[in-house]
Amino acid sequence: MATVKVSIIIPIYNEEQYLEQCLDSVCGQTLKEIEIICVDDGSTDRTPEILENYAGKDSRIRIITQKNKFAGAARNRGMECASGEYLSFLDADDYYEPDMMEKMVRRAEANQVDIVVCRYEQRCGGETVQNGWEFENLFFKEEGQKEVFAGSALNCAGIFQIAKGWAWDKLFRAEFVKECGYQFPEFRSSEDGFFVYMLMARAERISYMDDLLAVHRIAVQGSLSDTKEENWPNGFQMWAMIRDELKKMDLYRVYEQSFMNEFVYFLFWYLESMKSFGAFRDCYRYIQDKVEPEFGIISYGKDFYFQEELWEWYGEVRGLSLEEYLFRRRG
Numbered sequence: 480m481a482t483v484k485v486s487i488i489i490p491i492y493n494e495e496q497y498l499e500q501c502l503d504s505v506c507g508q509t510l511k512e513i514e515i516i517c518v519d520d521g522s523t524d525r526t527p528e529i530l531e532n533y534a535g536k537d538s539r540i541r542i543i544t545q546k547n548k549f550a551g552a553a554r555n556r557g558m559e560c561a562s563g564e565y566l567s568f569l570d571a572d573d574y575y576e577p578d579m580m581e582k583m584v585r586r587a588e589a590n591q592v593d594i595v596v597c598r599y600e601q602r603c604g605g606e607t608v609q610n611g612w613e614f615e616n617l618f619f620k621e622e623g624q625k626e627v628f629a630g631s632a633l634n635c636a637g638i639f640q641i642a643k644g645w646a647w648d649k650l651f652r653a654e655f656v657k658e659c660g661y662q663f664p665e666f667r668s669s670e671d672g673f674f675v676y677m678l679m680a681r682a683e684r685i686s687y688m689d690d691l692l693a694v695h696r697i698a699v700q701g702s703l704s705d706t707k708e709e710n711w712p713n714g715f716q717m718w719a720m721i722r723d724e725l726k727k728m729d730l731y732r733v734y735e736q737s738f739m740n741e742f743v744y745f746l747f748w749y750l751e752s753m754k755s756f757g758a759f760r761d762c763y764r765y766i767q768d769k770v771e772p773e774f775g776i777i778s779y780g781k782d783f784y785f786q787e788e789l790w791e792w793y794g795e796v797r798g799l800s801l802e803e804y805l806f807r808r809r810g
Contacts, residue, residue: 484512485580486563486653490553491517494571495525497696502533504574506540510581515540516557521547551663551670554646558662566653568646568671572696579692583650590627592684593655596641599648599693608697615641625687630679636734638679639741640785641687644672644717648693651678668707669714676721680730708758714749715765718742719773736783743776743789750796763801771797 487505491498505515517530517540527544534540543556554568565584569575583595601608618637619625630638642649659681663674679685707714722738725731731738746766753759771777776793784790796804 482512483514483563484510484584485565485567485650486514486516486557486561487567487569487580488516488554488557488561489518489569489571490520490550490557491522491526491530491571492520492547492550492553493522493524493526495529497572497574498526498529499533501569501571501574502529502540504577505569506533506537507577508575508580509578510584513539513580514561514563516543516560517541518543518545518553518557520545520549520553548665549667549670552665554671555662555665558656561653564653566651566656567649570647570695573647574694576692576694580650582688582690582692586686586688587650587652590684590686592627592686593652593682594679594685595650595688596685597648597688597690597692599695600691601695601697603697619687625689627684627686629683630685631730631733633737635736635740635785637737638676638734639737642675642679644675645695646671646675647695649675655682664717664720666713666716667710669717672717673720673724677724677728680725680734681728708753708755711749711753711758711762712765714745715769718745722774739774739776739779739783740785742774743784743793744786746770746796747789747792760801763796763804766793766796 489501489505494501502515502517505513515537517534519526519530519542521544530540530542534542541560543560545553545556550570557568558566565587567580567583579597583597586592587595618634618641619628620632620634624632630636633641656678659678661674661677663670722731725734725738750759750762750766753762777797781787781790795807799807
């Protein structure tokens with residue numbers, strides 16, 4: 480190919496169960512000017528065999544092999560080798576609709592934007608988990624703003640509300656990413672939020688599509704997101720990194736309300752997603768002892784927060800012992 484429009488970067492670790500569907504969705508894209516960079520992060524199952532089989536049938540597939548360093552390091556390695564005008568990051572247990580790249584590139588080129596965001600579907604087992612979008616739409620000031628906007632132009636500068644901090648539902652202009660200089664932190668989990676949100680904070684031209692173009696599996700047994708309690712401090716470190724970088728770039732005041740609201744939501748979701756009692760206990764104590772001195776959630780006051788129930792939940796965690804909290808939750 481004379482020109483590669485999109486470099487699709489796929490970090491892969493022991494994904495034999497879902498990898499073929501993932502690769503089929505990429506190889507079958509209606510946009511043909513793509514390269515598919517598969518970074519095998521030290522797989523020990525049939526992943527290498529599957530990759531070699533697909534590479535033998537599609538010359539656009541490149542296989543990079545490395546020792547197990549987790550998804551962030553694999554994505555960074557893929558970026559080093561990418562030659563496309565745009566970057567797309569797909570997890571190996573997810574998949575794209577056939578026209579995803581064509582539609583997103585068309586939107587990116589028509590509006591000359593740095594980032595395109597699309598809608599997605601979540602699947603748990605064989606069932607679709609529907610997503611509600613009305614909350615996100617509250618942060619666009621007027622009809623038509625979705626076509627092209629800067630994050631700073633949103634209501635409450637709500638970049639943390641209109642999009643989640645994962646990369647697979649977004650298309651990034653490669654030169655913009657290079658100019659910003661960001662890479663994925665090489666955590667075991669919670670590795671993508673810093674990369675995604677900092678690019679969104681700095682982008683002057685973003686486009687938001689209502690098309691549902693990506694499918695994301697949740698509760699995949701053994702996945703990094705499903706076993707995050709093994710490295711639970713990573714989540715808190717990610718949010719501290721975002722805050723510190725926003726301050727460094729003199730952007731924190733712009734995004735402060737959006738950031739703090741999403742952070743409180745994260746605290747609730749993160750705690751309740753811990754599967755082991757030890758990780759739940761440690762997260763609870765961390766929120767009780769460390770979060771307020773570092774982030775000052777209470778100092779903003781209740782009216783600063785979008786969801787009163789989360790403000791009240793945080794007050795309960797601050798005031799209740801672990802035993803009292805668990806007793807109330809059971810009730």
